[in-house]
Amino acid sequence: MAIKILKENEEGFGILVEGDAGSVSESLQSQIINEDFGGAIDLSGPIYYYATLQKYGVENRNGRVYPEDILKREVERYREVIARNSSFHELDHPQESVISLKGGSPHRIVDMFWKDNVLIGKLEILVSEGFRRSGIISCNGDLVAHYLGYGMTLGISSRGVGSLKKINGKNVVQDDFELICWDIVSSPSTPGSYLYKDANDFNKYDEVLSQPKEIEETKGVNRATGEKYVGTDSKEDLVAKLNKFLKF
Numbered sequence: 001m002a003i004k005i006l007k008e009n010e011e012g013f014g015i016l017v018e019g020d021a022g023s024v025s026e027s028l029q030s031q032i033i034n035e036d037f038g039g040a041i042d043l044s045g046p047i048y049y050y051a052t053l054q055k056y057g058v059e060n061r062n063g064r065v066y067p068e069d070i071l072k073r074e075v076e077r078y079r080e081v082i083a084r085n086s087s088f089h090e091l092d093h094p095q096e097s098v099i100s101l102k103g104g105s106p107h108r109i110v111d112m113f114w115k116d117n118v119l120i121g122k123l124e125i126l127v128s129e130g131f132r133r134s135g136i137i138s139c140n141g142d143l144v145a146h147y148l149g150y151g152m153t154l155g156i157s158s159r160g161v162g163s164l165k166k167i168n169g170k171n172v173v174q175d176d177f178e179l180i181c182w183d184i185v186s187s188p189s190t191p192g193s194y195l196y197k198d199a200n201d202f203n204k205y206d207e208v209l210s211q212p213k214e215i216e217e218t219k220g221v222n223r224a225t226g227e228k229y230v231g232t233d234s235k236e237d238l239v240a241k242l243n244k245f246l247k248f
Contacts, residue, residue: 017093018157018189041149043132047125049195051156054119061189064171074179089181091140104139106184154195155188
């Protein structure tokens, strides 16, 4: 039986993909637009980029939270994948959990390290000899390098299989989670999961999700009247006023 992809804010067991999160936020776009644009990429040697792969303990744009112990466990398991040079991924998220090699893996992860609760990866873009010599695009790695050469912003997104459970209004990843890979996408759900050339540019690309605008704008506001609450009445004072109004 095929495993379904769990959608945003959906509970249960299925494939967890952290893409399809909309466009790059305007505040971040203004900072990073064309940051890497400097003409053609240097194809004389390996092409390395960095990216925020995942974060624990924070809610992403899909409404999911990865607990620290579960994410760190899966990261350690994935280090074994890197060690045997089996770090295969895809361009865009497919509709299944199996990694397809059609079109070629666009990149491989060669290293991972932690910065507080943020997992950062070092990626090598896998381009063909035809692209290096003549600019011919014949595989997914060539296409990624082509986009990066034009200074386009690309993201990275994890893919795994596991369960989600609603806890305190948030979908929390459960202990049966298994990490599969990280795919190149246009719109990652993990805040700040974009590719960048210099490891020192982490802070430039990192994002902290704020509360929805509607929630921010309606804090301290009576939604029925649109009027702001004023004063510093205690809970007991408010109850007394309500009772007086109701003539209890």
